[in-house]
Amino acid sequence: MKKSKILLGTVIIAIIGLITVAADHIDAPAAQGTTADITDFYAFQGEDTNNLVFVANVQGLLSPGSTAAAQFDENVLVEFNIDTNNDNVEDLVIQAIPRDNTMYFFGPYAPGTTGLSSSINEMATKSSVPVTTYGVPAVVATENGMKMFAGPRDDPFFMDFARYGQIIGGTAPGFNNPGSDTFKGTNVLSIVVEVPKSEIGGSGTINTWVETKVKQ
Amino acid sequence: MKINFIKYTAILAITSLIMVGCSNNDNNEPTPIPVDFSGTFMQKDQMGRPAVNTVFVSASSKDEFNVTVPSEQNAKFQSMFETNLKALSPAFANPGDKNALGLDAAAFTGLLATDVLNVSLDGKTTFFDGTNVLTGRALADDVITVELLLIFGGEDFSENPTLSDDNVSANDKPFLTSFPYLASPW
Secondary structure: OHHHHHHHHHHHHHHHHHHOOOOOOOOOOOOOOOOOOEEEEEEEEOOOOOEEEEEEEEEEEEOHHHHOOOOOOOOEEEEEEEEOOOOOOOOEEEEEEEEOOEEEEEEEEOOOOOOOEEOOOOOOOEEEEEOOOOOOOOOOEEEOOEEEEEEEEEOOOOOOHHHHHHHHOOOOOOOOOOOOOOOOOOEEEEEEEEEEHHHOOOOOEEEEEEEEEEEO | OHHHHHHHHHHHHHHHHHHHHHHHHHHOOOOOOOOOOOOOEEEEEEEOOOOHHHHHOOHHHHHHHHOOOHHHHHHHHHHHHHHHHHHHOHHHOOOOOEOOOOOEHHHHHHHHHOOOEEEEOOOOOOOEOOOOEOOOEOOOOOHHHHHHHHHHOHHHOOOOOOOOOOOOOOOOOOOOOOOOOOOOOO
8 A cells, every 4th residue: 555655656756747847948957947948939930921930838838827027037149049140159149138027138139258158239220029928919019120029928839748758758659649738728938029031031940949047 | 695695586587487397297207217127137047849858858967057068068968978878778779760850860969969949030930841851940839759769769660659640639729820820828
């Protein structure tokens, strides 16, 4: 009786442990569970095909009950990096940082220095949008040719991550059909910015990635 | 004395006039407190393609991967990626094994180790749609099944069928056709 309870407990803890990692959700010890934990990154052509849309999601696996309390951290800079000449070094950045329930955007602009350490050039193009509160329609702003949104959204990621964990852990032979979306019914904090392609290289292929950087 | 009194009174009067002049607008438009964006920000997390750190980086190196600039990731992590890929997938167990992109283990992990998302500015943006490969990442792209197919599916996507599709092919809420594109929260 006791043994089976302990075993059950261990299994449950193991499953919870496995559920914690996905697209980039809680991917590494130092970032996981913090306000700087990136869950996902998207870049796609906008409804207006002259524009490109960047999406950065942070603070994943929010239940509906815990979403209203989740907030962007004023000490966390979210930086979209854009490499226009295929050397995997950023030529342009778009920086997003919240202040007093407003999300400010700087750029796109060429940063003074590249790499792990950043500062904000306040001379760069500055735009902003009020952070949308949980439970109200999305607040969208258009400024300097960009569209912007910041606030809670449904987590757009989908995967049977729990089953993947069992397969990797050796306790399941393969996926179920149909599978079960581990991220069903959960929210994230999203930053969405749509920019004219002409401002980020114009044509050809860019390399892009997102970073969170914490104020020292 | 008297002259001094007049002088000081005049100076006070003028000063107060100037003060009033300056603060005249304050009642209507209070001067905004400047927002502080100063400081140095150090990297904590980064991401290009989905699930790369999760799947290919060994547990003890995940933090290091997050603070390695993309231009240095290949040199630092490609061999680890290749070792982990071969250990993970029977589709890369034999010499000469390739995936459906025609990439062997070294070439495939050479592509993935530099964790950036390649995005076309000239047309359709998709992780993979059967025709376009790595031209972006759209919300509805089933990126996990694409990655599973490229890891486990072998040369023609037919190998290891129970491992190469998680059978979750769409989001739990429909996406929007217009900005901000993501569905409203639960």
